[in-house]
Amino acid sequence: MKKIMVVGAGIMGQGISLVFARKGLSVIIQDIADEQVKKGLQDIEKNLDKEINKGDISLKEKELILKGITGTTELKEAKNVDFVIEAVTEDIKIKKEIFRNLDKFCPPDVIFASNTSSLSITEIAQVVSRKDKVIGMHFFNPPTKMELIEIVCGKDTAKQTFQTVKRLSEILGKKIVKVKDSPGFIVNRLLIQMINESCFLLQDGVANPEEIDLAMQLGARHPLGPLGLADLIGLDVCLSIMETFYQKFQDSKYKPCPLLKEMVEKGKKGRKTGEGFFKYGTDCR
Structure with a gap:
């Protein structure tokens, strides 16, 4: 496996692309508009620059990683790849449409992975002819730092x-x-309910955001409190997952x-918008 397509140039798509590129794999990151692709590539470079400033990587390593990542708006570029993973918004209609189109372009042996954090792999697979090659490959944010991948097998997954996705995950160091x-799945079934209950604590005036997070950090040894974590995930994503559960x-x-x-209705979606339960500077976006 040498060439990967990542569908979706948002935060997760960027991180997943970096994970693959760091292991010497060639990555095509795809999105529907030039601006989104361009922003995705720019954000990837910014993240690598931050790593250089921290002394984590060298300039030469950055250049090598960037050399392995290209962008496109054309989904048909998937005709030349060995593996596809989508990382678009948690909307099953959008995911199905992407997979339906990919099924037309990709050779029949190419595996389609979804980074969905809550939706049914079995249901997504219904729109393609290769149902046995559709699988969940759920990375966590940020993909470059989080060690875990949840591999989700649908009813028809072979x-x-x-085994192929398991080996690939291990090659990625996960x-x-x-x-x-x-x-x-496992993590969000537990985690999102905790975040939702934290919102009720705040809404009911039991404690403020700082106190809620500090209580869980010191009382339950969580490295990041539930509200700060919700801001990192994105409040819109948390809401979407809760709505799926309900x-x-x-x-x-x-x-x-x-x-x-x-x-979410007020546009306070967490770090990516600069404000959620807490306020953030531009460096956090």
């Missing part, structure tokens, strides 16, 4: 597909957990906190 196709499980414990909805 054992060989799982630890894997194999998960059944269930909303939120829709799938039809259980009131998964109903999104009104405060979370309100903040």
